[in-house]
Amino acid sequence: MRARAPITGFMARHPRLSQLATIALFLLVWEITARFFVDKMFLSPPSRVYSEIDRVLNTKGLMQALTLTLYELSAAFVIAVAIGMAIGLSVGLNAFARRCFMPIILLLYGIPQIVILPLFILGLGIGPPSKIAFGVTHGIFPIILAIVAGVQNLKPVLLTSARSMGANRWHVLRYVVLPHMMPSFFSGLRLGMTGVLLGVLLAELYVSTAGIGYFTGLFTQNFDPTRLLGLISILAAMAIALNEFMRTVERRFSRWRGND
């Protein structure tokens, strides 16, 4: 093979640096495009979004909207995890339940839920309950699937071995099944979080008088991309922070994996 150019070799040895460079390049392209090529009614450059972020935060009612959305998100997430775990474990641990219910679950997961959003609004009104419910139905499926999959690929010899040493059902669940499914449980949680975010924001965008979705709609209709992108940046920052938090917890539970 030919010797690589020195810059490529240097970047290859520093993935973190290449990562930052990619982001910087993206921001640069965005900046140039927004400044010179696109109508400023449709797109704002990142420098302007950043310098005018306080204009977003000072928008009347926006802080309440942020709080409300956060409340809807956390409520939906907690419910999705609780129900998802109960369903995932009972379906995953029982061969009969799995064969009976898994096809139904997959079928339901395959339906684009947006088409039944109006039903949620009809049944639960335009307030937070319909948003929470819609967030739950989006977040719960990845969690169920991750738990079922996580319980599935447990090596049978580990179960046999535990039983041969006298493990009872609780022991098996606590010391074999749960630690085994931890990694997939956490990826389920992260996917579930993404699902919940999607569900809640979709429902807010569809119809609402409050919440983040209301304001994204409002800023778009007012041709105010600066504030729209500012709001999106705040949301993205929140999502990234949550995701990073989950990854930290996940690493704590999967120390053994790094050594495989």
Add this chain to the structure above:
Amino acid sequence: MQKQDISVQIQNVSHSFGVEGHAKHVRALLDTTMDIHRGELLALIGPSGCGKSTLLNVIGGILSPTTGGASVNGKPVNGPMPHDIAYVFQENALFPWNTIIENIRLGMLFQGVPKADHEGRARAALKAVGLSEFADHYPGQLSGGMRQRAALARALSLDTPVVLMDEPFGALDEQTRMVLGEDLSELLSRTGKTIIFVTHSLGEAVFLADRIAVFTARPGRIKEVIPVDEPHPRKASFMTSDKFNGLRNRLFELLHDEIRKTVNLRSGSTGGF
């Protein structure tokens, strides 16, 4: 032979997998009877699919036989008997998310050993297999041979009179097996446990066992039991002795026809070459 000297009794054990008359019905084990003495090392050897592992699982209470039964220390086997029997499996059966010492402690927790004894017994077992320095490693950080040693330590820590081993070194390379075999002979001669182990290796069987039960092709029966009259612990020099080679050749003759049968059976069932 005194009744008290019998550790494991196997009586008319037969086992079939699947439903009778069905295409997938397989008779794995046929009417096997045998007594295993206290402190004895018994090797089960035979063609693949002859029911050696099935018999081991019946003794261990992991499988209940179609007919017949086993008893351990006079108690009939109806399920796992964690206080009488410890298992070393062929595959790595350590919990990958626990360190080696956590694995050993967990076994004792399952078995019901008082918490206060866990640490001391776990350390002693690790020392016995020479893994003291690796107590806090995860199984993924150890070599295959070390993992099987750790599994052996876990079995020893349970302090059972009987240990069952299903091809414990099956996945290891020959050199590692040889060294582990020597260590095992040395270790087990000290503990005085009753050991039943399944193996595919003729040399391993002769080197470790007091008696070798040779199985026929499926449906498996015990064809012959060969005694190996050599005191434990056995030294590496035993492996090059005429006695060793004589026994090994004898085993080879006994097994050769049986293995031929299974191979022919298989190529026949797929329509031949």
